[in-house]
Amino acid sequence: MANAILGRKIGMTRLYDDEGKNVPVTIIEAGPCFVSQIKTEEVDGYNAVQIAYEDVKGRNSTMPVIGHDAKAGVAPKRFHKEFKVESVDGVELGQKVSVEDFEAIKFVDVVGTSKGKGHAGVMKKYGFKGQEASHGVERKHRSPGSVSGRASDLGGGRPKKGIRMAGRMGGERVTSRSVQVIGVDKEKNLLLVKGPIPGANKGLVYIREATRLWKRKARIAKA
C-alpha cells in the first residue's frame, strides 16, 4: 500500500542531530488513520484507497458520512482523503495507517493550505520589483507598472489575459516536496520533518512518500 497519511501541524522547534548540528524541525501529529473505502478497477474504473482521520462526534457530522464510515467499520471521522494506488491487494477496510509506516521513509511530500495573506500587492505576491524610490516616481513605488499598451499583441486597448495583478494571496493548496523525515514517535503519533511546511499550526496536512527526489536527496535516501 502506498504510504500516505493525514495529520495536523503542531509547530516548529529546533533539535540537534548526531553531529551536534542544529536542525529546524516541524512537528506533525499524524494519524492514526483508517481505511474507509477501497476503490477497484472493476467497480470504480481505477484503484484507490480512502483514509479517514480524526474522530468527530456524531452530532458534528452528517448521516451520509457516518454511514460511509460505518460501512468500513470505522468510527465517524472528520477528514477523508483518497489517493490512487497501483493495486489494492492486501488492503482491508478499517485497516490502520499510522506513523509507523513512515519509519523506513526518508523523504515525504507535505501538502497543506498556506496561510491567508489577504489582499496583497504584486511585490509581495509575485516578487515584482516595483518602481524606483526616487527619480520622479510619485506614490507608485510598489505598483506593477504598465499592464498593456495601445499596441499590445491582443490588438491593443486591453491587457493580456492572465496578467499578474494584486489580489488575494495565500489560503491555497501548497505542496512541499521532498521534505526530510527526522524522526517518528510511534506512541505519540508524531512525525518530525526538517524545515517548514505549509499552513498555520493546527492546520490539516496530507503527507505522502516523496514522489521524486533530486540528486543530493536521492543519495541520502539510498544510504
Add this chain to the structure above:
Amino acid sequence: MSDAIIKAVEESQIRTDLPTVSVGDTVDVHVKIIEGAKERIQVFSGVVIKIQGGGMGRTFTVRRIVANEGVERTFPFNSPRIDKIEIVRSGHTRRAKLYYLRDRVGKKRRLRDRRRGLGRATVEAVAEAPAAEAAE
C-alpha cells in the same frame, strides 16, 4: 496542547547538566571543536552580557577582549557541542542586557561581585560556590 507536545519533543535534548548561568557572570565555556576526525576542546572565557530566547532556542552571549578587540560569541544553552561551563565569578548587575559594557574601556569594564546574602541571587551563588571551590 500543542505547546505540551513541542515541549515533550524538546525534552530529550534539553541539557540539565550545565550550571545556571546568569547575566554578569564571568564564565569559561568549554566548546568541542571538530576538525576532520579529531575533536578538541577550546575555552572561551568572558562576561555573560545577555541571555535570550527560551526552550531549545535559549542562548547566552559571552563578551571578552582579544588583542584589544572586543569579541562576542553566542552559545545555545542546549548545544551538545558545549562540553562544560565553569562560572568563575558572579557580577552584580542591575540590567538584563549588559550592552553598556561595549562602550566601557579598561577598569570600568569590571563588574562588582554579586553580594551574598541578598535576594534570589544568593541561592545560586551559594550553590555555585562549593562547586567553584572544588574545581579549583
